[in-house]
Amino acid sequence: MNKKVFSGDYAGKPYWWERTPRPEIQDCPLPKSSDVVILGSGYTGLSAAIQTTRHNLQTVVIDAEDAGWGCSTRNGGQVSTSIKSSYPELCRQFGKDQALAIINTGKESVQWVEDFIQQNNIDCDYQNTGRFHGAHSPQEFQNMCRTLEETPEFLSKGIHTINIEQQRAEIGSNYYYGGTVNPGCSSIDPARYHQGMLNTAVTQGCQIITHCRGINIQKQNGVFHVSTTKGTIQARDVIVATNGYTGNPTPWMQRRIIPIGSYIIATEPLPGGMIGELLPTNRVITDTLKLVVYYRACPDQERILFGGRVSIRETDPAISAPKLRELMLDRFPSLTDIRITHSWMGFVAYTFDKLPHLGVHDGVHYCMGYCGSGISLSSYLGAKTGLRVAGQEGHDSPLDRHKFKGRFYYRGNPWFLKPSVFYFRIRDQLSSQNTRTQKT
Numbered sequence: 001m002n003k004k005v006f007s008g009d010y011a012g013k014p015y016w017w018e019r020t021p022r023p024e025i026q027d028c029p030l031p032k033s034s035d036v037v038i039l040g041s042g043y044t045g046l047s048a049a050i051q052t053t054r055h056n057l058q059t060v061v062i063d064a065e066d067a068g069w070g071c072s073t074r075n076g077g078q079v080s081t082s083i084k085s086s087y088p089e090l091c092r093q094f095g096k097d098q099a100l101a102i103i104n105t106g107k108e109s110v111q112w113v114e115d116f117i118q119q120n121n122i123d124c125d126y127q128n129t130g131r132f133h134g135a136h137s138p139q140e141f142q143n144m145c146r147t148l149e150e151t152p153e154f155l156s157k158g159i160h161t162i163n164i165e166q167q168r169a170e171i172g173s174n175y176y177y178g179g180t181v182n183p184g185c186s187s188i189d190p191a192r193y194h195q196g197m198l199n200t201a202v203t204q205g206c207q208i209i210t211h212c213r214g215i216n217i218q219k220q221n222g223v224f225h226v227s228t229t230k231g232t233i234q235a236r237d238v239i240v241a242t243n244g245y246t247g248n249p250t251p252w253m254q255r256r257i258i259p260i261g262s263y264i265i266a267t268e269p270l271p272g273g274m275i276g277e278l279l280p281t282n283r284v285i286t287d288t289l290k291l292v293v294y295y296r297a298c299p300d301q302e303r304i305l306f307g308g309r310v311s312i313r314e315t316d317p318a319i320s321a322p323k324l325r326e327l328m329l330d331r332f333p334s335l336t337d338i339r340i341t342h343s344w345m346g347f348v349a350y351t352f353d354k355l356p357h358l359g360v361h362d363g364v365h366y367c368m369g370y371c372g373s374g375i376s377l378s379s380y381l382g383a384k385t386g387l388r389v390a391g392q393e394g395h396d397s398p399l400d401r402h403k404f405k406g407r408f409y410y411r412g413n414p415w416f417l418k419p420s421v422f423y424f425r426i427r428d429q430l431s432s433q434n435t436r437t438q439k440t
Contacts (some may be wrong), residue, residue: 005322007339009266012317014074015266015298015305015342016191021421022066022073023198030230034060034207036389037226039214039249042072043375044367044382045241046197046206051386060235061206062228064213068194070245071374074346076264076294076307078284079113079186080131081106082373084141084354087151093353094402102355102400103155106373109380110184116379122196124189125299131185132162134176134287141178146287148180153294156303158183160281171285179287189286189299190375197379212265214249218361237389239365241382244347247412253366254412256357256404257262259347262372263320264307265328266298266342267335275301278332293327293370304328304335317343348372357404358385358397364439369404 011018036052038045041063052059063069083090084107090099117126135141162170163178166182170181184270202208209230216227217238224235240250246257270278275297279285284296308327321343329335351357351369358367358381367385370377381397388395 002322005325005337005340006318007341010318010339011231011296011342012344013342014264014344015303016073016077016189016193018342019189020073020191020195022069023195025067025208027211027426028207028209030062030209030212030233031060031207033059033234033348035235036237036239037062037224037233038239038241039063039226040070040241040243040245041067041198041210042070042088042241042243043194043197044385045196045239046201046380047273047382048199048241048367048386048389049206050197050204050238051392053201053206055387055390055392057237057390059199059206060209060233062209062212062214062226062230062233064211064229064245066210067198067208068191070222071197071262071346071348072194073191074264074344075190075262075348075374076284076296076305077188077190077375078131078286078296079110079188079293080284081110081182081184081376082371084371084373086147087155088094088147098398098401100155105380105398106377107184109376110186112380112383113188113376114186114418117196119194119201120196122193122200124192126188126194127186127299128183129185129187129281129296130181130183130281132167132170132179132181132280132281132283132285132429134167134179134285135169136176136288138177144178144180170283171282171331172280173296173351176287183281185284187282187299188375193375200284214436216249217364224363231427237365238363239367239385239389241367241378241385243368243370243374243378244349246349250364250366251412252361253368255406255410256351257351257369257412258352258410258414260309260350260414261345262307262309262348263317263324263343263345264305265321265324265340266305267303267328267338268341269302270304270335270338274334275304278304279333282329295328295331296312304332317345320345329429348374353402355402356381356399359400359404361404366404373411 035057295306
């Protein structure tokens with residue numbers, strides 16, 4: 001292992017797990033029946049379970065791994081309002097009323113997370129930091145300004161542009177050509193947030209069965225039979241909350257979810273004062289490159305966490321780490337001598353229309369496809385799914401009014417990612433090189 005890149009205590013696992021190890025849940029037999037069975041113990045599944053148990057429905061959550069082993073404890077901890085499509089794009093697709101409703105769902109989801117944390121006294125380093133979205137070229141900055149002008153003021157309230165002369169107040173880097181600041185975004189320790197959600201669900205009476213992989217779901221005489229590696233359980237209702245890990249047990253959903261690996265590194269502690277120079281406002285950062293990167297300071301303000309999509313095919317995080325580090329150094333050349341202590345990856349779930357979806361198919365409830373904004377959307381929409389199953393008010397969402405479409409050429413194996421990533425990587429490189437040349 002390259003000693004110039006990796007620290008002596010390098011670990012190929014999430015930095016978050018150092019502080020919050022995967023929970024040890026006592027092994028117990030699978031019950032023969034339950035009112036509700038939920039596949040997936042991440043944010044979506046637990047948020048739904050909290051609602052169903054709160055309304056007196058016996059609920060069992062099963063997971064193929066440890067509780068929260070997937071992206072719920074592997075993400076970068078950025079709590080975003082992001083609906084991937086812009087308001088003008090959504091207007092063209094669905095009309096102004098639906099576009100407004102969808103955008104507002106993103107805003108509501110962030111507020112839901114903040115309220116949930118406060119109501120349940122969860123210590124997870126939640127901070128309303130805001131987000132800086134950097135423009136990697138002058139053209140992208142112009143596009144940002146145009147999109148903001150086309151967005152009604154009541155939707156873009158507080159969001160403003162920062163030009164290239166002003167951006168040093170936001171980020172200690174000359175990499176960008178200005179950007180936008182969105183004060184509605186936050187940061188969090190995702191593993192501690194998940195642990196708080198898990199504790200809440202268990203306290204209310206939800207049963208968590210780990211290392212229990214779902215194999216098949218069948219409905220007979222109005223009752224679901226969920227086959228697992230620990231036996232079969234019957235249920236009145238089933239919720240699929242597997243997102244980027246959706247697989248064979250639910251083929252219809254698998255054909256509509258595109259799992260994309262997202263990679264993150266954590267640096268060793270930086271010299272005193274350096275974080276304040278590089279990230280003076282402590283915002284979370286994203287940019288306009290097609291192969292998205294995202295980064296932030298860790299909660300204790302000692303390290304930088306830097307994530308993105310860097311591999312054409314899924315690889316060992318130790319192999320992807322040097323590539324991520326190169327992208328980090330493009331933005332912060334002063335980190336040349338700083339090594340990596342942690343590197344990991346997880347699968348996020350994209351959809352073909354870039355929208356999350358919740359609904360019912362063949363009697364099975366589903367909630368998934370957050371397109372990289374999973375903390376807020378999965379928590380909020382998971383709760384709505386739980387309310388729907390419990391027959392309670394408040395479950396309605398504009399995102400359950402649109403068909404969850406697949407493609408005739410896709411059966412769950414994202415073969416097109418390799419050429420797509422290669423194309424966008426070359427495009428980003430050429431675009432960056434051209435603008436750097438112009439800049440110098």
